[in-house]
Amino acid sequence: MSDVTPDIVPTGPLSRIATGIRGFEHISLGGLVEGRTTLVVGTSGSGKTLFATELLYRSITEQNRNVVFVTFEEKPSDIVRNVQRLGWDLPALLRDRRLIILDASMDRTFIEEAGDYDLSGIISQISHAVGEIDAKLVVLDSLGALFYQFQNPGILRREIARLCDTLQEMGVTSLLTAERLEEYGPISRYGFEEFVSDCCIVLRHQLQDEKVRRTIQIYKLRGDRHHKDEFPFTIEREGFCILPLAAAELTQASSTDRISFGSPALDEMAGGGLFQDSVILVSGPTGSGKTLLGTTFAAEACRRGERVLLLGYEESRPQLVRNALSWGVDFDEWERQGLLRMVCQYPETQGLEGHLYAIQREIDQFLPKRLVVDSVSALERVGNVRNFREFVIGLTSLVKRRQMCSLFTSSSPRLSGGDSITDAHISTITDAILLLRYVERSGALDRGVIIIKMRGSQHDKRFHEFIIDGTGLHIGEPFPHVPSGLLGVPTADDGR
Amino acid sequence: MKDRQPDEASMVEYTFTLYVAGDGELAARALANFNRIVQSRLQERCTLTTIDVLKEPAVARQNRVVATPLLVRERPGPVVKILGDLSQEIKTLTQLGLDRTAAVVAPDDLARPRGKDEE
Numbered sequence: 001m002s003d004v005t006p007d008i009v010p011t012g013p014l015s016r017i018a019t020g021i022r023g024f025e026h027i028s029l030g031g032l033v034e035g036r037t038t039l040v041v042g043t044s045g046s047g048k049t050l051f052a053t054e055l056l057y058r059s060i061t062e063q064n065r066n067v068v069f070v071t072f073e074e075k076p077s078d079i080v081r082n083v084q085r086l087g088w089d090l091p092a093l094l095r096d097r098r099l100i101i102l103d104a105s106m107d108r109t110f111i112e113e114a115g116d117y118d119l120s121g122i123i124s125q126i127s128h129a130v131g132e133i134d135a136k137l138v139v140l141d142s143l144g145a146l147f148y149q150f151q152n153p154g155i156l157r158r159e160i161a162r163l164c165d166t167l168q169e170m171g172v173t174s175l176l177t178a179e180r181l182e183e184y185g186p187i188s189r190y191g192f193e194e195f196v197s198d199c200c201i202v203l204r205h206q207l208q209d210e211k212v213r214r215t216i217q218i219y220k221l222r223g224d225r226h227h228k229d230e231f232p233f234t235i236e237r238e239g240f241c242i243l244p245l246a247a248a249e250l251t252q253a254s255s256t257d258r259i260s261f262g263s264p265a266l267d268e269m270a271g272g273g274l275f276q277d278s279v280i281l282v283s284g285p286t287g288s289g290k291t292l293l294g295t296t297f298a299a300e301a302c303r304r305g306e307r308v309l310l311l312g313y314e315e316s317r318p319q320l321v322r323n324a325l326s327w328g329v330d331f332d333e334w335e336r337q338g339l340l341r342m343v344c345q346y347p348e349t350q351g352l353e354g355h356l357y358a359i360q361r362e363i364d365q366f367l368p369k370r371l372v373v374d375s376v377s378a379l380e381r382v383g384n385v386r387n388f389r390e391f392v393i394g395l396t397s398l399v400k401r402r403q404m405c406s407l408f409t410s411s412s413p414r415l416s417g418g419d420s421i422t423d424a425h426i427s428t429i430t431d432a433i434l435l436l437r438y439v440e441r442s443g444a445l446d447r448g449v450i451i452i453k454m455r456g457s458q459h460d461k462r463f464h465e466f467i468i469d470g471t472g473l474h475i476g477e478p479f480p481h482v483p484s485g486l487l488g489v490p491t492a493d494d495g496r
Numbered sequence: 497m498k499d500r501q502p503d504e505a506s507m508v509e510y511t512f513t514l515y516v517a518g519d520g521e522l523a524a525r526a527l528a529n530f531n532r533i534v535q536s537r538l539q540e541r542c543t544l545t546t547i548d549v550l551k552e553p554a555v556a557r558q559n560r561v562v563a564t565p566l567l568v569r570e571r572p573g574p575v576v577k578i579l580g581d582l583s584q585e586i587k588t589l590t591q592l593g594l595d596r597t598a599a600v601v602a603p604d605d606l607a608r609p610r611g612k613d614e615e
């Protein structure tokens with residue numbers, strides 16, 4: 001530290017406190033900085049008050065930390081009512097003396113200003129309330145409202161700085177919210193970040209491709225590490241849900257347990273089966289057998305008495321069931337036994353953040369050992385390329401954390417194969433990649449399969465014939481020579 | 497300007513609460529200005545209660561006192577609130593509905609500094 005002045009004593013590393021807000025600890029690398037002030041800024045409707053309220057609720061109920069909440073904008077009764085629908089019982093917390101709400105909202109009586117003043121009233125109220133319930137966290141929402149209540153901005157700036165100093169002296173962690181007028185303009189309307197400057201979080205909501213996209217960014221977190229990107233979040237029935245997309249960790253524990261594909265020949269090609277915690281990408285043009293591979297993979301789980309979640313974005317439920325039946329797999333029966341859950345949805349029903357959240361919820365409820373997404377590429381059209389990439393990374397990181405063996409299918413745009421957007425964004429993250437291709441041989445099109453990547457294991461690198469019949473898939477002999485398996489329509493040279 | 501005679505309205509009893517924080521300069525100025533501007537006019541028809549929010553934070557919470565000094569005219573109704581050290585004399589008087597011209601100048605107020613009023 002360069003600012004060594006006589007009255008600064010060296011302190012230990014910053015300690016963090018968990019917020020309980022889903023995803024926040026992940027993007028902030030540990031939560032709020034203990035004993036410091038964090039500023040949350042956002043335009044109107046960006047979720048500042050909800051963030052503040054969720055923080056106080058979870059701090060009390062999950063982190064066992066009492067809270068003083070100061071409202072400058074909304075009436076306490078409105079705040080209590082607004083979060084009732086989320087199932088947060090603030091009146092009970094007030095009764096149990098875990099929470100004190102200080103009402104500093106606009107006075108209904110007109111107040112004339114006649115001379116110099118300060119904010120000792122509220123500062124003294126806060127100090128007293130903190131002592132009264134031994135609060136560890138003070139939440140103030142929203143500072144900007146002070147500028148509507150009081151006319152002298154010079155006094156307010158000075159007093160807000162004094163308020164922050166007081167909070168720091170008391171040793172409490174605090175969170176302040178403030179408005180901003182533009183999504184990518186000045187950080188906050190009255191320049192709060194200048195004097196409340198330890199940590200700053202920016203909430204944004206924008207209309208993008210006719211869909212609302214909400215993001216959260218940790219703008220600064222003085223003196224400590226954090227992720228700097230914007231992370232999408234959704235506001236769900238249980239409050240905030242930050243999707244730690246770009247921050248996905250690639251350091252998940254690796255498992256050496258092998259599981260079966262559902263086809264002994266494929267297992268053999270993969271060097272002995274799939275790893276339990278792996279993500280497999282199956283890429284191929286339409287009709288090349290992707291859904292069949294997914295079905296085979298899912299049926300294998302059911303046969304072993306393991307749960308599998310199948311997410312369909314291209315075909316309806318009845319279609320998936322009918323397809324499976326044509327290959328001798330009875331999805332209805334597996335579903336009755338509670339081993340299979342099929343969720344079919346049009347990609348356009350919601351944004352990618354919404355889809356990811358929905359997937360997470362299904363996984364949390366059903367607790368499957370395997371996941372099939374058919375197809376991931378159908379979701380490409382919901383958002384722009386960047387959103388899609390974030391979605392894929394988020395999904396991959398989610399299934400890795402849960403150690404679910406997952407099979408994603410991806411449709412190549414052209415019949416001859418080639419890369420899809422999905423392939424480009426997903427291939428580096430997946431553990432195994434299977435390409436399904438049409439192969440021209442003696443004037444006829446056959447199907448072929450090749451494993452082009454199998455992380456952590458040897459694998460068969462040859463192009464095998466891939467045969468589909470009424471009992472499912474069969475792997476044939478390798479084609480002796482396929483000159484252009486990856487690019488264009490491969491032609492098998494039988495040596496004739 | 498004309499001199500007005502005390503009428504019936506001026507016989508009303510006034511009750512004030514002055515919220516201050518500690519006994520610092522702001523509090524002292526507010527009290528001095530109150531005495532000079534308000535007390536001097538109303539004399540014995542005026543009752544003032546001073547509340548120190550540092551000593552009585554619970555009262556501050558109950559009455560939602562955010563900024564100080566805050567002068568509250570409790571009676572006669574309606575409640576009137578004036579924020580600040582009352583250095584703006586004309587604003588203070590206007591807000592309280594007191595006659596600006598009927599000032600009773602006490603001898604010790606003769607040496608008072610010039611008001612900071614913008615009017």
